[in-house]
Amino acid sequence: MKSRDTLIRLKKFQVDEKRRKVMQIETMIAEFERMANDLEREIRVEQDRANIHDPAHFAYPTYAKAAIQRRENLKHSADELKVQLNDAKDALAEAFEELKKVELLDERDQMRERAAEAALEQSELDAIGLMRTRTSPA
Numbered sequence: 001m002k003s004r005d006t007l008i009r010l011k012k013f014q015v016d017e018k019r020r021k022v023m024q025i026e027t028m029i030a031e032f033e034r035m036a037n038d039l040e041r042e043i044r045v046e047q048d049r050a051n052i053h054d055p056a057h058f059a060y061p062t063y064a065k066a067a068i069q070r071r072e073n074l075k076h077s078a079d080e081l082k083v084q085l086n087d088a089k090d091a092l093a094e095a096f097e098e099l100k101k102v103e104l105l106d107e108r109d110q111m112r113e114r115a116a117e118a119a120l121e122q123s124e125l126d127a128i129g130l131m132r133t134r135t136s137p138a
Helices: 002-050 062-135
Strands: none
Touching: 002 062
């Protein structure tokens, strides 16, 4: 039984680790998207300040060009993280299923043990009852 308890603890640990990984990736995606939105606002402000909105214009602000490139890099990174997030969610679901299987096996074994203990107790009670009926004066 100890090996089963150890296995359950291991599976719970794996589920927790996968859950943490999912949360970490979700946090990173949200942070990248927030940073990209901040850059978008900064780009608009720089374009409005220079009164030039065409990146192909020879006098387009250098800061705006650099911010556009950073924003695109952040969006690309967020897209890659979304793929990783889907993989991490799949791994979490798989780890959770494995945990449930082990827990169900453990529960089934415990029910068998309880049934065996109850049957043993009942046979002991039956034996006591049978002894009393044999020794009772009629």
